[in-house]
Amino acid sequence: MRNLAPVTDAICKTTDSAGAPRAHESAAKHVSGKAFYVDDIIEPRGTLYAAVGYADIARGHIRTLDLSGVRSSEGVVGVLELDDIPGITDVGPVFPGDPLLSADEIRYAGQPVFAVAAQTELQARQAVKRAVIDCESRAPLLDVEKALNEKQFVRPSHSMRRGDARKAITEAPLRLEAQQHVGGQEHFYLEGQVSLAVPAEDGGMLIYSSTQHPSEVQKLVAEVLGIPVNRVTVDMRRMGGGFGGKETQAAPWACLAALLARKTGRAVKLRLPRCDDMPMTGKRHPFFNRYEIGFDLQGRLLGAEITVTGNCGHSPDLSDAIVDRAMFHSDNAYFIPDVAIDGHRCMTNTVSHTAFRGFGGPQGMMIIERAMDDIARAVGRDPLDIRKLNLYGTKGRDLTPYHQQVEHNLLPELIDQLERSSRYRERRAEITAWNAKNRVLKRGLALTPVKFGISFTLQHLNQAGALIHIYTDGSIQLNHGGTEMGQGLHTKVLQIVAETLAVSPDQIEITATRTDKVPNTSPTAASSGTDLNGQAARNAALTLKQRISECVAEQKQVAVEAIRFTSGQVFWSDNESMSFAEAAQLAYLNRVSLSATGYYRTPKIWYDRESAKGRPFFYFANGAAVSEVVIDTLTGEYRVLAVDILHDVGRSLNPAVDRGQIEGGFIQGMGWLTTEELKWNAEGVLISNSPANYKIPAVSDTPAHFRVDLFKRDNEEETVYNSKAVGEPPFMLAISVWSALRDAIASLADYRVSPALDTPATPERVLGAVTETRKQAAEKGAI
Amino acid sequence: MIRFLLNEQDVTLESCAPDLSVLDYLRTIAVQRGTKEGCASGDCGACTVVVAEPSGDGLSYTSVNSCITFVGTLHGKQLLTVEHLEADGRLHPVQQAMVDFHGSQCGFCTPGFIMSMFALYKRDRQPTRAEVERSLSGNLCRCTGYRPIIDAALSLAGASVEDQHALREEAVSTRLKKIRADHPSGSLECGGRRFFLPATCDELAALLQAYPQAQLLAGGTDLALSVTQQLKQPAVLIYTGGIAELSIIEERNNCLLVGAAVSYTRLESALKQHLPAFGHLLDRLGSLQVRNQGTLAGNLANASPIGDTPPVLLALDAKLHIRSGNHCEVIGIDDFFTGYRQTALPANGFIEQIQIPVPDDNLFKVYKVSKRFDDDISAVCAAFNITLSEGVVTAARLGFGGMAATPARALNAEQALIGRPFDEQGILAAQDALERDFSPIDDVRASAGYRLEVARNLLLRAVLEQDQLSDEPLEVAHYA
Structure with a gap:
């Protein structure tokens, strides 16, 4: 360029940088309808709309597939079957098992068989209904216990051992065993799965996809098309929610759109209507857990054998890592001197279950939290006392079942603080008195902790890249490998870069995540988005800062060390400065590159799966919640009355974003454990297939008292500005709601019975537990 | 022809599908994509828009789910979306x-x-x-x-800022009134499929004679699902919302007379005054968006076994004023539900009014049990209308939803109550009788066993609530 942009705005505010409660980078666009999601992009001329046809049996074979009615249906331009796929046909993300389309075997109800592209979305959906799929149906395997007994696994089992659990249990003064079913969960991202494929030169493809993993979509689209990865570009500006549901399971729809686009030579949009999205995409794994524990008369654990069994659905998807994470968290915050943990991955004839916030961790934690309550009832103590007694402690009580030392253990202090601030003991007394006076309604209270390991347990995923351009007007374009799904990742990374360069966040434009800007990215998952991409972006910013510093130092004849970036200014002495934009122009005119990449990989982590030993997690994020509930013993209905949370986010990068993650995670976890019930009928068809019959929390489910405090403690590991990950850990704070429900039910038996309460704890299950607890109490002669 | 205002822009539609939703109109025809599709079934609210209608000199504003609102129903109204709130580049x-x-x-x-x-x-x-x-x-x-x-x-409580819509309200109201004055009726036609918006009952009766295959559209919150979920394409839709005669709410002879096109929201204050237990049920019937459109008549005519108001109307012995052609008749609610999603509504007939008796000092209770408090379909809905004389039951009507293929009375349980005191002992026979009245099914919402147990317990709840000596809270919804 010949003329440079005029420079204005000499002094800028940097008060919204790292640590400030800055609004979400898209907030103003969200509230005015100007934020574009994939379905909102103005389509290229001639765009076709796709729909997917699926088999409605859960297990069997296709005898004949007659698509003549589909092809002749009004508006249809292209039909895609298995044979039309030029490249690979299995889109399993880690292991094979996920055919993009099936021509023969059917392994779950909702399995895609063909896809159609038509002039309008309605025409595509109507065409699909005209398929005649004649199937030979077999009885589906749906029962996870049956699958476990028959050893029907999608992946081999895994074990962790420390000490001699069997001996410790056998010799313990007290023993208990129990089992539980933990329900799965529909993601119910408000924006369903959607992709828009636009044909490009050389057989390439530009894909707009609502995905947490653009690089994997890029790779799989290239593979199904049979072209090199470099001919596919994936663009992802924002998702309308992901929660793990768009980590692997966004890819098939992008692949189908791309294949139809290739076939028709036109752009193709494939958006799953909610009534297809729910049966056709995987959910949080339901789990079947068991424990056998030995403990002393005070309630201190001596040994435990724990088995966690994930119901994986028909294929592996991410189940290896998900069941591993369930195992890694089946100790939650508690030290078990001698311990044996086994994890199984059962195959059933349902859709393949997948990542969902917590990634198996929540399901694993449920079994040890059940044990804590059960021990308390057995020894006649408050469950909080039992939890505190069993927490990880100092030397000798700080080793996890996978032999990672629990360092920087702040939970004992955090719990003490929350116990006081929530008035746990006073409320316990009030509730006991209240319950004695009330016959129909009963209140319950529980405090449960969370210790959640941060890092992908698959080591190579713990890396990230970023790309920053500085333009000659001082404006900055920022790009990194993470995706924005509402969690505020872009806002935080923006703040990090603004802080690093000492400029206003308003000067920085964060652009769509694109595989042609930052390649080979990891999924935005495992709560790692900011830790990885924030640090990569900071590294890129530091590179640029160094280059500008060197340039200014040379021009001003000062040492590089003398250069300071402050409040949008670059100082070369105490009182001499130029604006950031002027410095950028100076660098440009002196032929200094104003574009840089940044890269980061997490240090210290390793895990040897053979010996089940290692340090899979860089650090732990912690928190605790106190929930109070009231139940109706006539109907099993309940309300969550009050919630107090104290959560550890290290040094907060954005307290407003962090609080949003904590509150949102808690309520989502509460829904998982209470009203969100997945049901399949005997034929294996999902019958909780719409928001009319699958109930996520609504506005009045939010407790009237909902206090969230951040635990003030910097991360002692070297993370970006000593912050901690926050996406997943708060989800599990909601276990306190489930525990409080059990507490309320236990009041019916003077807390001498520990009621079984599988999840989701629907009103029906609560009423069942009320009836069963009264029966057990009568047998014990308690009341 | 259908005319409405999109914000302040005149829109005239003549040839479009009768079942084109407001959402699809916005996203595909107007290409305004701020309004999102989350579920296309009226359950998530992502597509919520606001419809303004003349009210006095100004406008009344109601939120509706645009995914289950047909565009023809906008005739003479103003449609406001998220794109229409900013003024001069400033957020609302x-x-x-x-x-x-x-x-x-x-x-x-x-x-x-x-x-x-x-x-x-x-x-x-x-x-x-x-x-x-x-x-x-x-x-x-x-x-x-x-x-x-x-x-x-x-x-926003206490906010005194008037937005640009407030300043333009009178002008918009005048424009809307003019549309209705110039075109009291409306219609759409596309490929032989039709939408009609009649302005009078006579017109409606005539249309039903002329198009016997027509489907009546009131709020459409149920009917629209057959379009968005099952992709059915109704040949003829006749919308009742433009008929002034069907929008009355009157109190006469200890009865409420409710026109067939009265939305739940409009009905709410009258119910809360005369039948508070029924009125409070409305707080949990669907969502506000659904209540802004849904009607009692629609809830009756679709005869869903899980509609929330039929059990109440059964307990209250409501009567339905039916018209077909020029013939009018009154059908008692007991005779209305004839089978799963079937009614005694005659061919070409429509409900004009629902006559709801207001009992004097009977024990009148309404209970809804569902997984979620907001916007959920009942596992069990129960309404009890019990006449007591010196503590003894002399008459009883117990209406239940979710217990059978139709909304139904518990006739055996009613008989078992009569002649007995309404107390914990006195209801035992009635509780047992419920098992003879109903054989509910297991479904996605609840098991048969749970439904029966809850039905029994709701009778007990009514007894406990009646015991004025107790001031203990008995419903978690009422717990503060």
């Missing part, structure tokens, strides 16, 4: 509050929340938390946990 107060309180995360549900909050802002400048929750009960958010959204809505 409800938009600014959502930004300030961090009320959006992924942002996909946000336009719907904004529109629900905008309707609330227009209706109530001092909303309580309960009113905020009622207003947002049909908007699902999967990210925030709602706390910041509730706080944002509450922060």
Whole structure:
């Protein structure tokens, strides 16, 4: 360029940088309808709309597939079957098992068989209904216990051992065993799965996809098309929610759109209507857990054998890592001197279950939290006392079942603080008195902790890249490998870069995540988005800062060390400065590159799966919640009355974003454990297939008292500005709601019975537990 | 022809599908994509828009789910979407509050929340938390946990800022009235499929004679699902919402007379005054968006076994005023439900009014049990209308939903109550009799066993509530 942009705005505010409660980078666009999601992009001329046809049996074979009615249906331009796929046909993300389309075997109800592209979305959906799929149906395997007994696994089992659990249990003064079913969960991202494929030169493809993993979509689209990865570009500006549901399971729809686009030579949009999205995409794994524990008369654990069994659905998807994470968290915050943990991955004839916030961790934690309550009832103590007694402690009580030392253990202090601030003991007394006076309604209270390991347990995923351009007007374009799904990742990374360069966040434009800007990215998952991409972006910013510093130092004849970036200014002495934009122009005119990449990989982590030993997690994020509930013993209905949370986010990068993650995670976890019930009928068809019959929390489910405090403690590991990950850990704070429900039910038996309460704890299950607890109490002669 | 205002722009539609939803109109024809599709079934509220209608010299604003609203129903109304709230590049107060309180995360549900909050802002400048929750009960958010959204809505209490719509209200109202004056009726036609908006009952009766295959459209909150979920394409839709005669609410001879086109929202205050237990049921019937459109008549005519109002109308012995052609008749509610989703409504017939008796000092209780409090379909809905004389039951009508293929009375249980005191001992026979009255099914919402146990326990709840000596709270919904 010949003329440079005029420079204005000499002094800028940097008060919204790292640590400030800055609004979400898209907030103003969200509230005015100007934020574009994939379905909102103005389509290229001639765009076709796709729909997917699926088999409605859960297990069997296709005898004949007659698509003549589909092809002749009004508006249809292209039909895609298995044979039309030029490249690979299995889109399993880690292991094979996920055919993009099936021509023969059917392994779950909702399995895609063909896809159609038509002039309008309605025409595509109507065409699909005209398929005649004649199937030979077999009885589906749906029962996870049956699958476990028959050893029907999608992946081999895994074990962790420390000490001699069997001996410790056998010799313990007290023993208990129990089992539980933990329900799965529909993601119910408000924006369903959607992709828009636009044909490009050389057989390439530009894909707009609502995905947490653009690089994997890029790779799989290239593979199904049979072209090199470099001919596919994936663009992802924002998702309308992901929660793990768009980590692997966004890819098939992008692949189908791309294949139809290739076939028709036109752009193709494939958006799953909610009534297809729910049966056709995987959910949080339901789990079947068991424990056998030995403990002393005070309630201190001596040994435990724990088995966690994930119901994986028909294929592996991410189940290896998900069941591993369930195992890694089946100790939650508690030290078990001698311990044996086994994890199984059962195959059933349902859709393949997948990542969902917590990634198996929540399901694993449920079994040890059940044990804590059960021990308390057995020894006649408050469950909080039992939890505190069993927490990880100092030397000798700080080793996890996978032999990672629990360092920087702040939970004992955090719990003490929350116990006081929530008035746990006073409320316990009030509730006991209240319950004695009330016959129909009963209140319950529980405090449960969370210790959640941060890092992908698959080591190579713990890396990230970023790309920053500085333009000659001082404006900055920022790009990194993470995706924005509402969690505020872009806002935080923006703040990090603004802080690093000492400029206003308003000067920085964060652009769509694109595989042609930052390649080979990891999924935005495992709560790692900011830790990885924030640090990569900071590294890129530091590179640029160094280059500008060197340039200014040379021009001003000062040492590089003398250069300071402050409040949008670059100082070369105490009182001499130029604006950031002027410095950028100076660098440009002196032929200094104003574009840089940044890269980061997490240090210290390793895990040897053979010996089940290692340090899979860089650090732990912690928190605790106190929930109070009231139940109706006539109907099993309940309300969550009050919630107090104290959560550890290290040094907060954005307290407003962090609080949003904590509150949102808690309520989502509460829904998982209470009203969100997945049901399949005997034929294996999902019958909780719409928001009319699958109930996520609504506005009045939010407790009237909902206090969230951040635990003030910097991360002692070297993370970006000593912050901690926050996406997943708060989800599990909601276990306190489930525990409080059990507490309320236990009041019916003077807390001498520990009621079984599988999840989701629907009103029906609560009423069942009320009836069963009264029966057990009568047998014990308690009341 | 259908005419309406999109914000302040005149829109005239003549040739479009009778079942074109407002959402699809916005996204594909008007290409305004701020309004999002979350579920296309009226359950998530992401597509919420606001419809303004003349009210006095001004306008009344109601939130509706655009995914289950047919575009023809907009005739003579103003359609406002999230794109229409900013003025001079400045966010509307409800938009600014959502930004300030961090009320959006992924942002996909946000336009719907904004529109629900905008309707609330227009209706109530001092909303309580309960009113905020009622207003947002049909908007699902999967990210925030709602706390910041509730706080944002509450922060607007006392706001004195009048938006640009307030300043233009009279002019818009005049324009809308002129549309209705010039074109009292409306219609659409496309490929032989038709939408009619008659202005009188006579017109409606004649249309039903002329198009015997026509489907009547009141709120459409159920009918639209056959279009969006099952892709059915109704040949002829006749909308009742333009008929003034069907929008009456009157009190006469200890009865409420409710026109077939009266929305639940309009009915609410009359019910809360005369039949508070019924009125409070409305707080949990669907969501506000659904109540702004849904009608008693629709709830009866679709004869769903899980409709919430039929059990109540059964307990109250309501009567239905039916017209077909020029013939009018009155059908008792006991004779109305003839089978699963079948009624005694004659061919070409339509409900004009529902006559709801207001019992004097009977024991009248209505209970709804569902997984979720807001916007959920009942596992069991029960309404008890019990006449007591010196503590002894002399008459009883027990209406239940969710227990059988139709909304139904528990005739055996009613008989078992009569002649006995209404106390814990006195109801035992009636509780047992429920098992002879009903053989409910297991389904996605509840098991048969749970439904029966709850039905029994609801009788007990009525007894406990009647015991005035006890002031203990008996329903978690009432627990503060």
